Amino acid sequence: MREDMDSAANCYGNDERERKLRKVKRAARSELSNSKGDWYKHGYAQSDICNTTGVEDHIPRIHWKDLSPEEFVERFERPRIPVVITGLADNWPASENWTPDLLKQLYGEHKFKVGSDDEGYAVRLPMSWYFDYMSDPLHGGRDDSPLYIFDGTFADREGSKPMRKDYEVPLYFQEDLFRYVGEKRRPPYRWFVMGPARSGSGLHIDPLATSAWNTLLAGHKRWALFPPGTPRCHVLPREQGVEREAVSWFSTVYLRAKEADWPTAQVVDLLQAPGETVFIPGGWWHAVLNLDNTLAVTQNYVSEANFERVWKHTRKGRPKMSQRWLGALEQERPDLAAKAHDLTIREDLECDTGSSSDSSSSSSDSSDSSDSSSSSISNKRQRPGSDAKARMQECTSERKEPFSA
Numbered sequence: 001m002r003e004d005m006d007s008a009a010n011c012y013g014n015d016e017r018e019r020k021l022r023k024v025k026r027a028a029r030s031e032l033s034n035s036k037g038d039w040y041k042h043g044y045a046q047s048d049i050c051n052t053t054g055v056e057d058h059i060p061r062i063h064w065k066d067l068s069p070e071e072f073v074e075r076f077e078r079p080r081i082p083v084v085i086t087g088l089a090d091n092w093p094a095s096e097n098w099t100p101d102l103l104k105q106l107y108g109e110h111k112f113k114v115g116s117d118d119e120g121y122a123v124r125l126p127m128s129w130y131f132d133y134m135s136d137p138l139h140g141g142r143d144d145s146p147l148y149i150f151d152g153t154f155a156d157r158e159g160s161k162p163m164r165k166d167y168e169v170p171l172y173f174q175e176d177l178f179r180y181v182g183e184k185r186r187p188p189y190r191w192f193v194m195g196p197a198r199s200g201s202g203l204h205i206d207p208l209a210t211s212a213w214n215t216l217l218a219g220h221k222r223w224a225l226f227p228p229g230t231p232r233c234h235v236l237p238r239e240q241g242v243e244r245e246a247v248s249w250f251s252t253v254y255l256r257a258k259e260a261d262w263p264t265a266q267v268v269d270l271l272q273a274p275g276e277t278v279f280i281p282g283g284w285w286h287a288v289l290n291l292d293n294t295l296a297v298t299q300n301y302v303s304e305a306n307f308e309r310v311w312k313h314t315r316k317g318r319p320k321m322s323q324r325w326l327g328a329l330e331q332e333r334p335d336l337a338a339k340a341h342d343l344t345i346r347e348d349l350e351c352d353t354g355s356s357s358d359s360s361s362s363s364s365d366s367s368d369s370s371d372s373s374s375s376s377i378s379n380k381r382q383r384p385g386s387d388a389k390a391r392m393q394e395c396t397s398e399r400k401e402p403f404s405a
């Protein structure tokens, strides 16, 4: 259908290429299309937005050799505590192979997703063009919030499939209960992620209450986290000038979150270095700013530890898929299928008696659900400022969310 975005690889001259690149940028960020200067009107490239002096990172670092899978579940996954695990990528081929030169050589012609257009179609650029874009002082080097490769189909598309063999899903995250939905129908769950300084991910909670791991192979990422239950209206206020993109969020809301009168949970800072794997439990808000040229792989998953929350969100947000999932669980994991049935009966009873599920859950859960139940997992990377904004709610209405995890 919208293959026009895909035609970038077929052109030759530089003017033609520039024209096509502009077209791709316009498609990916139509709100910046009034004038070329919109892309760099904030001057973030000249600011100290990527300077992390004074940022304190207190997240524990644990080498995988010192953390058994059972310990991970008990200490971090069940209590939903973020952690950084080191050494997991030491033996991955990606640690050797994912250099700019090799990536260009192997995948230079292949088009990776750099955004979505206003109709939700993927906007793609060939990898070699993207490398040029990143280092171009008139594009990636100057743009306030540069295009970001965030490709959730790299492992399925012919041209990039071999990349999947370059990393392994770490032992801690292998349960992957959505696999029972089937490869074709399960929500997207793995992304190749690459971007320069100032690109990143605006504040969000991952969809369907799934947890995530994110391994950085090159460069540095700055994370800001808020625990489950942090009201959306505090961390994503509906006001002019506060946008969802990482750069603008870090230069507005983040600064407020550091002030003495910040009304809600303290922001948790994290500075991710190459080779580190961040674990983000379901329900945690997170924003990520790339501090230099970064290369990462991330996957979302469901395990026994987050199953109940994910089930509730999936039943509500993806009802048809949830029934297919339940059917498969009845065969493969009858224990979890029984849990799902139990939860469903309890929720339906609550509905029938008109009682709010608030009484049986913390406010934290109602605010996770306001985010992730209403978005599908395919929106893991949402277009900044699009439907995300429409879904913003006032604090008061958020507390009334009838659904809670």
Ligand SMILES: O=C(O)CCC(=O)C(=O)O
Residues within 6 Å of the ligand: 191, 193, 200, 201, 206, 212, 214, 221, 286, 288, 296, 298, 380
């Ligand atoms: O590396 C990033 O930009 C963050 C990724 C992220 O938050 C996500 O994949 O959900």
Ligand SMILES: [Fe+2]
Residues within 6 Å of the ligand: 201, 204, 205, 206, 212, 286
């Ligand atoms: Fe995320």
